[in-house]
Amino acid sequence: MKKIVYLTSVILTLTSCIKDVAPSPSLKVTVDKTEYKAGEPVTFRFDGTPDNIVFYSGEPGHEYAQRHNYTRMGSLFFEFTSCCRYGQPSPEPNFSVLVSADFDGVYDLQHVSGANWIELDGITLSQHVSTTSFTPSGEADINAALEAAGIVPDAEDEIYFAFRYHDARPQLQTNQWLIRSTTIEIQSQIDGTRSPLAYYSEFGWKEVPEDPETNVNVTSNQILMRGDGADEELWVISAPFSAGSTDADKGVPVKSIATALEEYTYVYDEPGTYTAVFESSSVWYTGGDSAMTQVTVNVVE
Numbered sequence: 001m002k003k004i005v006y007l008t009s010v011i012l013t014l015t016s017c018i019k020d021v022a023p024s025p026s027l028k029v030t031v032d033k034t035e036y037k038a039g040e041p042v043t044f045r046f047d048g049t050p051d052n053i054v055f056y057s058g059e060p061g062h063e064y065a066q067r068h069n070y071t072r073m074g075s076l077f078f079e080f081t082s083c084c085r086y087g088q089p090s091p092e093p094n095f096s097v098l099v100s101a102d103f104d105g106v107y108d109l110q111h112v113s114g115a116n117w118i119e120l121d122g123i124t125l126s127q128h129v130s131t132t133s134f135t136p137s138g139e140a141d142i143n144a145a146l147e148a149a150g151i152v153p154d155a156e157d158e159i160y161f162a163f164r165y166h167d168a169r170p171q172l173q174t175n176q177w178l179i180r181s182t183t184i185e186i187q188s189q190i191d192g193t194r195s196p197l198a199y200y201s202e203f204g205w206k207e208v209p210e211d212p213e214t215n216v217n218v219t220s221n222q223i224l225m226r227g228d229g230a231d232e233e234l235w236v237i238s239a240p241f242s243a244g245s246t247d248a249d250k251g252v253p254v255k256s257i258a259t260a261l262e263e264y265t266y267v268y269d270e271p272g273t274y275t276a277v278f279e280s281s282s283v284w285y286t287g288g289d290s291a292m293t294q295v296t297v298n299v300v301e
Helices: 002-019 109-113 142-148
Strands: 028-030 035-037 041-047 052-056 072-085 095-100 158-166 176-188 194-198 206-208 216-218 223-226 233-237 252-255 263-267 272-284 287-300
Touching: 028 287, 041 272, 052 263, 072 095, 072 142, 095 142, 109 233, 158 176, 158 223, 206 216, 216 233, 223 233
Parallel strands: 035 287
Antiparallel strands: 028 041, 041 263, 052 252, 052 272, 072 176, 095 158, 158 233, 176 194, 176 223, 206 233, 216 223, 272 287
16 A cells, blocks of 8 residues: 555656646747748748747848847937027128037047038028027938948947037127037937937037137037137037947747747738748746747748
8 A cells, every 4th residue: 555655656746847847949930932922921830839939020120130239320310409699690601510420539629620520511500680599400310411421430430519610700790609409319220210319418518619718608508609809710519429229129029828829920011031030938947948940031022
């Protein structure tokens, strides 16, 4: 009788151990055809029983190989408001907005003059007014401005923004420029979404004038630049901003331990050759493992 009890106990223990072993994460994935039309559903059929499956379609923003890549190019958009007052309207432009991808970060006139500065076109500056009336600039596409000048920044490059005032007229004719509400947005090259990168207080504006006590003043909410009749350049330059964004490619969870799944259907809207990846895993408290299966999908018009 004791032997029977002992044998039953062993069997129960072994059965318990078997139940505590995570299923294999291996997954075989097949499709019905070698070629699909854009907009046609693609059905991926599964052979395997992993607990979890994450799907990477192979489209931009959903590439398995880029899942840990947190640095990629983004597009920068810059805008501000301006006011030009006092003195007389200038017959020649005396104020400009510039951007540089090679300024070395030394804030003096020698180093500023040695950098390559690109003037931003297509923005709106204030006309001469008798009151404090601010004019929105509209947004400037910084990447487009640099590329038009033959400069293609890398994601690691540092971009500087600058305001420059130069007016050699007699003091009673010179103007005072006020700048407020400087902002930068960055647009993801993955899905086109935009997010704020910096507001005025985060620009780190620094004065680079010949006479800092009288001609340039950076406060907590605005930049003031005024002429005093001297033939001098007045600069206010930002801190550096990265030309890169912080997007990583993402997968879509299609199965969890609580669900059963024999197939998954997805639609590719654009023609191309895609490497679809299914990352499968089974992880229990006793241990676990993961696997990766890829399928090439050819999509035509």
